[in-house]
Amino acid sequence: MSLSALTGRPMATFLEAVAAGPLVVDGAMGSQLFERGVLHNACLEELNLTRPELIRKVHEDYVRAGANVIETNTFGANAMRLNKHGLSSKVVALNEAGVRVAREAAGTNGMVVGAMGPSGYFLGEALSDDLAKVRAALRQQASALAGAGVDAILVETLRQTNELRLAIESAVEASGGSVPVIASASVDEHGLMADGTTSAEVARLMREWGASAVGVNCCDGPMNVLEAVQTMMASGLPVWAVPNAGLPRRVDDRLLYVSTAEYFGVYARRMYKLGVAFVGGCCGTTPEHIKRIAAAARMIGSSSEAKADGKSSPPESNSTANSDSNSNTPRGSDTFQAWSANPHAELPGAAKCEAFADRSSLASKIARGKFVVSVEVNPPVGLNLERSLAAATMLKRGGVDVVNIADGARAQARMGNLAMAVRVQEQGVEAILHVCGRDRNLLATLAHLLAANELGVKNLVVITGDPPKMGDFPDASAVYDLDSIGILKLAARLNHGIDPGGKPLGSGTRFVLATGAEPAALNYERELGRLRQKKDAGAEIVMTQPVYDPVVLDKFLTDIAPLGLPVLVGLLPLASYRNAEFLHNEVPGMQVPESVRERMRKAGSGADARREGVAIAREMLAAVRSRVAGAYVMPPFERFDLALEVIDGFTDADVPEPLRSPARA
Secondary structure (H helix, E strand, O other): OOHHHHHOOHHHHHHHHHHHOOEEEOOOOHHHHHHOOOOOOOOHHHHHHHOHHHHHHHHHHHHHHOOOEEEOOOOOOOHHHHHOOOOHHHHHHHHHHHHHHHHHHHHHHOEEEEEEOOOOOOOOOOOHHHHHHHHHHHHHHHHHHHHOOOOEEEEEEEOOHHHHHHHHHHHHHHOOOOOOEEEEEOOOOOOEOOOOOEHHHHHHHHHHHOOOEEEEEOOOOHHHHHHHHHHHHHHOOOEEEEOOOOOOEEEOOEEEOOOOHHHHHHHHHHHHHHOOOEEOOOOOOOHHHHHHHHHHHHHHOOHHHHOOOOOOOOOOOOOOEOOOOOOOOOOHHHHHOOOOOOOOOOOOOOOOOOOHHHOOHHHHHHHHOEOEEEEEOOOOOOOOOHHHHHHHHHHHHOOOOEEEEOOOHHHOOOOOHHHHHHHHHHOOOEEEEEEEOOOOOHHHHHHHHHHHHHOOOOEEEEEOOOOHHHOOOOOOOOOOOOOHHHHHHHHHHHHOOEOOOOOEOOOOOOOEEEEEEOOOOOOHHHHHHHHHHHHHHOOOEEEEEEOOOHHHHHHHHHHHHHHOOOEEEEEOOOOOHHHHHHHHHHOOOOOOOHHHHHHHHHHOOHHHHHHHHHHHHHHHHHHHHHHOOEEEEOOHHHOHHHHHHHHOOOOOOEOOHHHOOOOOO
């Protein structure tokens, strides 16, 4: 029997459970199913009917880890999402089955909350008919969950404020107000909804719309979630905090998360001490993460957890992969198996590829041995480019050679970077354009590259790209026809005047091809292997992720020396101790040694901390100055003045002869 069955009063039961002490929410469902052999493009909610024993086993693993709040496997079980799988007629059956399986696993000491995700329909400036369809779909699902006897309805992972309102009101209406509604938004790293609504304001609105508890989930890792829920405490309602295991990194067809279970335990204690009622895990979390959260709850003194002390612990899991959305399986560089293994091979009708040094000013400087500096300046969220253009001009006056412009970093909705690159170059500042595979299929990528060449943008940084799940529109389709290796092959062949189908173009493009690398990658050997593949595909320059450990960087430079590629070392001056902790614990490919974090802790905050961050970056650059072709500076929080402080005094000396890039015929 459930707690609600014992009292017959779901609302009272919910409030009683909250009053009893800290509650432990379960972790990600998707990653556990994928580890058990479920395909990434499967409808996970259908498994409630076709493989209930598998869903029950995942729930039971979380219960054994200490979870006493179990979310049903019904995140996408509304008619609009199910229609993509031809299952829109099974809304009621799938939701009822999801509740039944979760109830069996939760037992008498657990609370079951019925999970409702976004409709899958982007509302934007939706018409009244569109809103009515979304409301009907959400209300149908909420009615099914309420009728199946959940202890609460959870509307979660909502980025759009208008859809959040529809979901809350639909859930309240569906149960006649008798079942409590937990409302959980998904905010960005600044604590904002997609329309700019703050965490504090959205909590106030959620209460106004009828929510019985408010909170956030899925938005990055524990640090940002803690910051967001702090502002929600003023709502006076119980607060829900369910972070991801840090930022995801797409590797092949998987999303990898890096935040450890121990790190989760630290932040769970902080959240409970703040007064947060519910703490759990979203994308990338495992039973091991939940075990640490449960331990934190026991330390705070949860009476409900005391009952579970005798339960066995789950087997240890090494998985950090997860994707709770049914995105297309990426095909990466295998899309074009017919392409030559050597993109520089002579091809019928191929044009002579222009020598490396002649393709752009940046390439010429590197070939001549000039130490080059690139600083990242990104496109605006809105329409006004003035601030970005002013920053680019200021940086050039300060000795920066090229401005680096990201392509939808963190999957945020921003102005296209090609437009900004053209505007920057019109001001006499050379640009280097990121090109990622997330948003464009093969045809669109080809068109994008040809347009860049025509508009005079010659320098490219080729990357695979952050998954949409990280950004403002997590339901946006991830394309990934090409990963970074595939795009490099495409661009290298365009330099030879050949399109992907082998058709001669009459002349070649003049792209300088850079690529990224992570000296502190968790799977270091794989990273080196990928870099070798990138060189074979056409990469001519390596731009690294920021590095804070001289030993790590020294090993990386030694190991890649045989490739003969010039390296621009990544530098991100730390802004604060909090910034250092976030990068170390929540960002893939980043390691900030304890000694560096301690320096930032002692530096305090504000200007003193920024000075220490600049000093650390300068020390890293000085340590490898004679071994790299340049620096790639990523100023924190758009503090471009810090970038100039980092490179001061490093821009005049020549690069040793072995580091110069050979001209390509």
